[in-house]
Amino acid sequence: MHHFIEFAQNAMFAPPLRHPVHRAVAQTSRFGKKMRGQAGHPGGSGDTIENIVAMEINFELVRDAVGVKNACEELAREPVLGLDTETTELDPYKGEMRLVQLSSGRKTFVFDMLPFRTNGGLRENSELSPLRGLLESEISTKVLHNAKFDAKWIRHELGAEIANAFDTYLASQLIAAGESERRHSLADVAQFFTGTVLDKTEQLSDWRAAELSASQVEYAARDAAILLPIREQLVDRLKNDDLSKVAALEFECVMPIAEMELNGFGVDCDAWRAQLDTVRGAQAKAADELQDLLSAGVAQASLFGRAEINLDSQQQVTDALKNLGVPMPETTRAWQLQPLAEKYPVVAKLLEYRGVQKSATSFGENFLEFVEPKTGRVHADFRQIGAPTGRFSCSNPNLQQIPHDDAYRKCFRAGQGRTLVIADYSQIELRILAExxxxxxxxxxxxxxxxxHLTTAAQVFNVKPEEVTPDQRSFAKRLNFGIVYGVGASRFGLMTGLSQTDAENTMRRYFSTYRKLDAYLRDSGGRVTSERKARTASGRLLRLNFDENDRQAVGAARRYGVNMPIQGTSADILKRALRLLHDAIRGTSTRLVNIVHDEIIVECDAGEVENARITLEKAMTDAAVEFIKNVPVKVDSRVSEAWSKG
DNA sequence: GTGAAGGGCCAC
DNA sequence: AAACGTGGCCCTTCAC
Incomplete structure (x- = not known):
C-alpha cells in the first residue's frame, strides 16, 4: 500500500480551507469587505519558471555509519541547516521515519534510516550519534517547515531534541498577520517568498520501498535545500515588520508542544463510557418526553399516535413550537429560549434535551477513537498559531473544550504512580488590560x-466592600469580562436583565470610575480604525481590512482589534511559560500533558510533585512578569490524580 | 454519497 | 448608539 504522506502533510500545513471562520472570511471578510490576497512576490526575483529548471540539487544519500560520521562533520561547520523528514505515516505512534534530510543549501545529505533500524528502533543505535549531536547542537540554526511535525518524529524515533529551530510555517503565518486568504503549505510559502514553484510529483510515492528511486531522494533533498533561501526572505520580512521577537517566542515553543503531543493526556476510558451511558439514558428520556410535548403541535399527531419529528432539526422544532403557540424568538439559541422556559415546559424540555444531546455526541463514543492503543492516551493536535490572535487551537480531539463538569474532567488522569499538577493564571486578560x-x-x-469583582463593584458603586450587594458584584463581574470583548449596553442589559437605560448608566458609571481604562479602550479602538493594525506585547501583528463606509464592519473590526492585543498577549505569556517550563523540567519526571489558553497541566512522579508544582508556578509567573510589569500576577495551582476539582 | 454552509454549543 | 473576542465539533439542509 502506498502512503501519501507528503500530500497529507501539506494538507495539514495549509490553513484549513474549510474552517468555518476562515471560510466566512474567504467570501467576505469578517468586517464585511471583500479581501484580496497580496499580489506579487515580495523578494521573489520574478523568474518563477526559470527557478524550477535552474534548481540543481547537490545531494548525497547516506546509508552507513561512516557516511553519517562524514556527513555530520561536514554539516557541523554550517551555521544554518535545512531540515526535513519523510515518514510513512503522519503519526509517530503509527508509522516509521524513513529519511532525515539536512542541507547547507549548497550540499544536501539524505540520511536513510532503514539500514540503521534495530530491534530497539533507532534510539539505541550509536551509529546515529553524530546525527543526534548535530540536531541537538546549539551552534546551527535548523530551518524546518512545520517544525512540530519533524520534531515529534525525531524526538520519538531518535530521542533527540532539535535545538534552534526556525519554522518557515510559523514565520509565514506571523508575516501574514491574520490575512486569512494566505496559504502556508511549503509549496505556497516557497512560491510566495522565493518565486520557486515546487514540483510535487513525488508526493504520492511510497516511502516504505526497500530501495528509494533517485527521483524520490532528489525530491527529499530539494525540500530540505529549498528551506534556506526561503528563510533568507522570511528573516528580512520578519525584521521589516518588527516580528523577530514574536518569531523567536514561537520557534522556542515548538519543542514543548511537540513533546506534549507525544506525551498525550491519560484517559480513563471506563469512566468515560460510564458517563456516556448516564448521558445516553438522560438523552433517551429527554428525547421521548420532548417528542410527547411537541407532538401536540404536529398535524398528524392524533391520527397515527405520536408524530416523530427530528429533534435535531431547528426547522422542525421551530415549526412544532410555533404550532403550540410559543412566541418564537429569531433564533432558537439557548439564551434566547431561556426566558420562555418558565412559561412553556416544552421549551424547558428542549433546552434539557439540547444539553444532553451535546454531551452524548460531542463528548461521546467518537472521543474514545482518539485514544492511542499503544499509550492509552489521547494525543491531540495543537495548532500553535490557531487563531490570528496567537492563541492555540486544538483538534482530534479538542482538549480545550472539555466540559467543566467533573464527570468529564475526572476521566483525564495521571498514569500509574503519577500525579497531575494543574495551574492557571488568575484573571490574566484583565491584568493585561490593567497593565x-x-x-x-x-x-x-x-x-x-x-x-x-467585589473590589471593582465597591469602586464603581462607591460603597464599602462589605456593603457590596450580590447584584452589584454580578454587574461588575459581567462588565469586567465584557469590556475585554467590547460589550455594548444592549448586550450588557440583556445578560444582566437591566433595562437599556440602566445598563447604559451602569456602564457610564464603570468607565467614569476607570477613566484611564476608558481612555485606553477608546485610544486603542481609534488606532485600530486609523492604522488598521494591532499588536500584542510580544509584537505579534494583526492587520485588519474593512470597509470604512460599513459601520457594522468598522465596529466589528474595532472590537476585534481592541481585543486582539489582550487575548494575544495572554497567548504570548502562555507560550513563553511553556518554553521556561520545558527548560526547567529537562531531566526530571515532569511532562507537559495539556494546555487550555491560561492553564497548564503537567504530570510527574508522585514523589516529585512538590518540586513540579514549584517549577510550574515559577515558569508561569516568570513568563507573565516579562510582559506585565505593574500589575501583580497570580497563578493558582492544585495537585490531583485527575483533572477534576475534587 | 460528498461537501459546503449555517445553527448551536462546549471551552477560555 | 446601533451585534461580545477566539477556537472546534456535531447536526441538518441543500447543492452537486
Missing part, C-alpha cells in the same frame, strides 16, 4: 489581593 491602560484604580483592585 496596558495603566489605570491606577483598576490596578489597585488587583494589588489589594481581595476578590477582584
Amino acid at each position: 496596558f491602560s495603566a489605570d491606577e484604580k483598576f490596578i489597585e483592585a488587583f494589588r489589594s489581593g481581595a476578590d477582584f
Whole structure:
C-alpha cells in the first residue's frame, strides 16, 4: 500500500480551507469587505519558471555509519541547516521515519534510516550519534517547515531534541498577520517568498520501498535545500515588520508542544463510557418526553399516535413550537429560549434535551477513537498559531473544550504512580488590560489581593466592600469580562436583565470610575480604525481590512482589534511559560500533558510533585512578569490524580 | 454519497 | 448608539 504522506502533510500545513471562520472570511471578510490576497512576490526575483529548471540539487544519500560520521562533520561547520523528514505515516505512534534530510543549501545529505533500524528502533543505535549531536547542537540554526511535525518524529524515533529551530510555517503565518486568504503549505510559502514553484510529483510515492528511486531522494533533498533561501526572505520580512521577537517566542515553543503531543493526556476510558451511558439514558428520556410535548403541535399527531419529528432539526422544532403557540424568538439559541422556559415546559424540555444531546455526541463514543492503543492516551493536535490572535487551537480531539463538569474532567488522569499538577493564571486578560491602560484604580483592585469583582463593584458603586450587594458584584463581574470583548449596553442589559437605560448608566458609571481604562479602550479602538493594525506585547501583528463606509464592519473590526492585543498577549505569556517550563523540567519526571489558553497541566512522579508544582508556578509567573510589569500576577495551582476539582 | 454552509454549543 | 473576542465539533439542509 502506498502512503501519501507528503500530500497529507501539506494538507495539514495549509490553513484549513474549510474552517468555518476562515471560510466566512474567504467570501467576505469578517468586517464585511471583500479581501484580496497580496499580489506579487515580495523578494521573489520574478523568474518563477526559470527557478524550477535552474534548481540543481547537490545531494548525497547516506546509508552507513561512516557516511553519517562524514556527513555530520561536514554539516557541523554550517551555521544554518535545512531540515526535513519523510515518514510513512503522519503519526509517530503509527508509522516509521524513513529519511532525515539536512542541507547547507549548497550540499544536501539524505540520511536513510532503514539500514540503521534495530530491534530497539533507532534510539539505541550509536551509529546515529553524530546525527543526534548535530540536531541537538546549539551552534546551527535548523530551518524546518512545520517544525512540530519533524520534531515529534525525531524526538520519538531518535530521542533527540532539535535545538534552534526556525519554522518557515510559523514565520509565514506571523508575516501574514491574520490575512486569512494566505496559504502556508511549503509549496505556497516557497512560491510566495522565493518565486520557486515546487514540483510535487513525488508526493504520492511510497516511502516504505526497500530501495528509494533517485527521483524520490532528489525530491527529499530539494525540500530540505529549498528551506534556506526561503528563510533568507522570511528573516528580512520578519525584521521589516518588527516580528523577530514574536518569531523567536514561537520557534522556542515548538519543542514543548511537540513533546506534549507525544506525551498525550491519560484517559480513563471506563469512566468515560460510564458517563456516556448516564448521558445516553438522560438523552433517551429527554428525547421521548420532548417528542410527547411537541407532538401536540404536529398535524398528524392524533391520527397515527405520536408524530416523530427530528429533534435535531431547528426547522422542525421551530415549526412544532410555533404550532403550540410559543412566541418564537429569531433564533432558537439557548439564551434566547431561556426566558420562555418558565412559561412553556416544552421549551424547558428542549433546552434539557439540547444539553444532553451535546454531551452524548460531542463528548461521546467518537472521543474514545482518539485514544492511542499503544499509550492509552489521547494525543491531540495543537495548532500553535490557531487563531490570528496567537492563541492555540486544538483538534482530534479538542482538549480545550472539555466540559467543566467533573464527570468529564475526572476521566483525564495521571498514569500509574503519577500525579497531575494543574495551574492557571488568575484573571490574566484583565491584568493585561490593567497593565496596558495603566489605570491606577483598576490596578489597585488587583494589588489589594481581595476578590477582584467585589473590589471593582465597591469602586464603581462607591460603597464599602462589605456593603457590596450580590447584584452589584454580578454587574461588575459581567462588565469586567465584557469590556475585554467590547460589550455594548444592549448586550450588557440583556445578560444582566437591566433595562437599556440602566445598563447604559451602569456602564457610564464603570468607565467614569476607570477613566484611564476608558481612555485606553477608546485610544486603542481609534488606532485600530486609523492604522488598521494591532499588536500584542510580544509584537505579534494583526492587520485588519474593512470597509470604512460599513459601520457594522468598522465596529466589528474595532472590537476585534481592541481585543486582539489582550487575548494575544495572554497567548504570548502562555507560550513563553511553556518554553521556561520545558527548560526547567529537562531531566526530571515532569511532562507537559495539556494546555487550555491560561492553564497548564503537567504530570510527574508522585514523589516529585512538590518540586513540579514549584517549577510550574515559577515558569508561569516568570513568563507573565516579562510582559506585565505593574500589575501583580497570580497563578493558582492544585495537585490531583485527575483533572477534576475534587 | 460528498461537501459546503449555517445553527448551536462546549471551552477560555 | 446601533451585534461580545477566539477556537472546534456535531447536526441538518441543500447543492452537486
